[in-house]
Amino acid sequence: MGDAGMMRLEANALAVLLGQWHSGTGAAHRGLSEALQRLIVDGRLALGVKLPSERTLAEALHVSRTTTSTAYRNLVASGFLQTNSRTRAVVTLPATSLETLRPHRVEDVIDFSSASPAAPGELIHEAFRAATDYMPRHFAGNGYERAGIAELRRAIADRYSRRGLPTGPDQIMVTHGAQHALALVAHELLPRNGRVVIEHPTYPNAIRVFLDRSARITPISVADGWDAERFSAASRTADLTYLTPEFQNPTGLTMTEDVRRSMRLSSPTIVDETLLDVDAGPCSFSPMTPLAAYHPQMVTIGSLSKSVWGGLRVGWVRAGTNLIDRLVRSRSLFDLGNPVLEQLAAAELIAGDRIRDDGPRLARHRALNALGTALSTQLPGVTYAVPAGGVGLWVRLAEPISTRMANTAPDHGLLLAAGPRYGVGGAFERYLRLPFTLPGDELRDGVDRLAALYSAVLAGRTGHHPPCAIA
Ligand SMILES: Cc1ncc(COP(=O)(O)O)c(C=O)c1O
Known part of the structure; x- marks a missing residue:
């Protein structure tokens, strides 16, 4: 890391990035290590960045030194930080693949964290058939x-x-x-x-x-x-x-x-x-x-x-x-x-002007409507503006719980991208980007899981139910 000297993150800057990291329930050190892990996995804390000392971070977050040192220790143990006694903790990634890092992954996970359509198979097939015919022109x-x-x-x-x-x-x-x-x-x-x-x-x-x-x-x-x-x-x-x-x-x-x-x-x-x-x-x-x-x-x-x-x-x-x-x-x-x-x-x-076919547009239109209807009926308090296009809805939540939801989503068989990924300075804790690129049944199942997650996190925040456990 030639720039290591420049990539030192001060405690106040990390506190801003962390935003609303603590749900108010569960052990604080666990909440903090989850939130830091989420920042690393999302790429918002770049590899090689030096974190603030345990003491200054504890002061900036108004928590005890034990909370920050236990959170750092957890992250060292799981391979997200490297330390030695003389230097600041440095962000790193474990040797395992990112897929295995998600807590409690379930088999039939629905991915709401990316918004990319499946292939229009026949269209692509046709294009590649034609391409194979043209290919010999390039052999010389x-x-x-x-x-x-x-x-x-x-x-x-x-x-x-x-x-x-x-x-x-x-x-x-x-x-x-x-x-x-x-x-x-x-x-x-x-x-x-x-x-x-x-x-x-x-x-x-x-x-x-x-x-x-x-x-x-x-x-x-x-x-x-x-x-x-x-x-x-x-x-x-x-x-x-x-x-x-x-x-x-x-x-x-x-x-x-x-x-x-x-x-x-x-x-x-x-x-x-x-x-x-x-x-x-x-x-x-x-x-x-x-x-x-x-x-x-x-x-x-x-x-x-x-x-x-x-x-x-x-x-x-x-x-x-x-x-x-x-x-x-x-x-x-x-x-x-x-x-x-x-x-x-x-x-x-x-x-051949095949990239603006009616079929995919109408499929997006239907999926956008289906997502909107499901959200309005199943997630009380969320609001959104209906766009004329795109791949996802930018949804405003009733509370600033986006990171908490993204962290807990795998327990519900769902992957979510937290709102703050789309900004800087810890903004957008009240937002989620939800894709309308999935097939109808997956989209409906996904919203069912999202609704269960939403009420669990809201309830956990206000202490009506025990919070979801994350290993
Ligand atoms: C605005 C924007 N730019 C670039 C990309 C990356 O596109 P590509 O898959 O072509 O690399 C995306 C993908 O989501 C995007 O939304």
């Missing part, structure tokens, strides 16, 4: 296409041009999904310790990319949509701004055309359009004009993961040719291009 070359194969770069570029953002194939680099694209662009544009403006809440793995570069993050609320003036002002002192204007993850909001026009961002800006094609309304409509059509210097990233299938691992960057050249060069530190067959299949899907 060596197969290393660091920026992507010409057919796919053209298909992606043409789609931008059709949407009102004239683009040539040399402005596209194909990546292994949008996450890869985001990491590559951040690596290129964001200096270490730089300042990044984000929407708040936002996509958690983007926060992780920025924290990995030790970025100082300026969160701007999008609770009521985007305030162009606030984003523009914040960008003046930023090294990078990250925006997701299409069915924003997790709120499902879409940036209006007025806001698109009035943004005046001074910093380099990444526009993440991963969710562009997942509208979930009863009728089809064309996607909005790309934000970069109003601001051509912006870097746009996209993906087929949500509109078709995450298993394709195909995404891209659209930028000026200079930046694309730089990205192609820096990418070769890590990999030398995408597989040709997957790219041919992706080109087939994009050029």
